[in-house]
Amino acid sequence: MRSLRARVFLTVAVVLAVATALSGLLSRRATLVEERQMQFGRLRPGPDLAALSATIQEAFVLGGWPQVRGVLLSHAGDAGRLLAVDAGGRPAGASDTELAAADVPRATADGGLTVVSRSAGTVARLEFAGVPVLPVRDAGGREAGRVYVLPPGEGPAPHLVQPLVPAWLVTTIGTALVALLVTFALSGRILRPVSNLTDAARRMREGNLDVRVVPEGDDEIARLARAFNDMAERLAQTERLKRQMVGDIAHELRSPVTNLRCGLESIQDGLAVADAARIDALHGDTLLLQRLIGDLQDLALAESGGLTLHLDAVDVAAIAHRAIGDEPPRASLHVDAGAAVVRADAVRLEQMLRNLLTNARRHTPPDGAIALRAERRGPFVRLSVTDTGCGIAPEHLPHVFDRFYRVDGSRDRSTGGAGLGLAIVRRFAEAHGGAASASSDGPGRGATFAIDLPAA
Secondary structure, three states: OOOHHHHHHHHHHHHHHHHHHHHHHHHHHHHOEEEEEOOOOOOOOOHHHHHHHHHHHHHHHHHHHHHHHHHHHHOOOOOOEEEEEEOOOOEEEEOOHHHHOOEEEEEOOOOOEEEEEEEOOEEEEEEEOOOOEEEEEOOOOOEEEEEEEEOOOOOOOOOOOOOOOOHHHHHHHHHHHHHHHHHHHHHHHHHHHHHHHHHHHHHHHOOOOOOOOOOOOOOHHHHHHHHHHHHHHHHHHHHHHHHHHHHHHHHHHHHHHHHHHHHHHHHHOOOOOOOHHHHHHHHHHHHHHHHHHHHHHHHHHHHHOOOOOOOEEEEHHHHHHHHHOOOOOOOEEEEOHHHOEEEEOHHHHHHHHHHHHHHHHHOOOOOOOEEEEEEEEOOEEEEEEEEOOOOOOHHHHHHOOOOOOOOOOOOOHHHHOOOOHHHHHHHHHHHOOOEEEEEEOOOOOOEEEEEEEEEO
């Protein structure tokens, strides 16, 4: 019973079976009471009824109701079924035991009669009108009771051929079978989306990250399908980024490692002299590798949540001056009064500002201008670096903070960087509880990069 469909079907089937059985039993109990309205035309007593009446009267005078019961039993079937009722309306005798055990709620002198009998768990109620009545009188001429002559073959419990399987049981079983078939069909339809999700998950496990399911409706399973599609899209995007990152890292490491290898092999083979210029070039490639590895490590820590921050009240102006340094072109600095202090890690804040300023200098001509500004934005302080450089096209703005992303794909490492600086800025800003953003009016119109950090 590992299948969800089987479990749902079994649960619903048990509930339906119990409900149907109880319904069938209650219906059977309710239908055990049978009411039949029977009307008979008034029958005129003939000579036989007159003789029977005289015999009954004589028996009553001689021996009372016990004597009358013997007469009724001896005339059973001759003139119909006979039922004697005393003056109090109680059965006093009958031509058969079934009538003798019946109750008589109503017995009138004009032939109205109600007979209720119980036999084999069946309650039968018959209503008669115009039944021949034979009065029974005592020795003083007072009416002591009546004898009702019922039509032959009619009685509280007619003789019926009982089927091998009762009708109520057949109805109950048929209802249960129909309910089970409907439940099986509906369970298949309800659980089909779950089966589709299971199949999609299996295909995704096998490596097909492009698999999607089609949501049907807006119920819980449809919402689960949409969540699955979102998850699949995220996984596919993550997988693409991972592959791209591996390729980008390999590309970034290949050039400096190749330079180091070629330089060292040329020195070993005597093709080059290990002079100061050659050593400085090899040292530069080593520093580039170290910086790239450090950036990758910082980015990995920030993305995994393992980055340790020492948050404190930091003087924005002091950190900004250290980040600007003496490298031309120098950036102008303006700090608003309400933005002088932020709650941040001083080392990481300086690293973020250095990355933004380095990016601005890389894309700003020598005669251009760079401005660093700090201003209050509600509970945050916005630190923005604005340049008058080459600008950014609108289609590139959403991706400038992605790792290894370059607006100009033709740029090499010397002019375009490794593509990690802005990604580090965004991750560090988010780790501080803030955010990073970029804006530009278009190519040739400069750009602005900003980080929002909590104010102290």
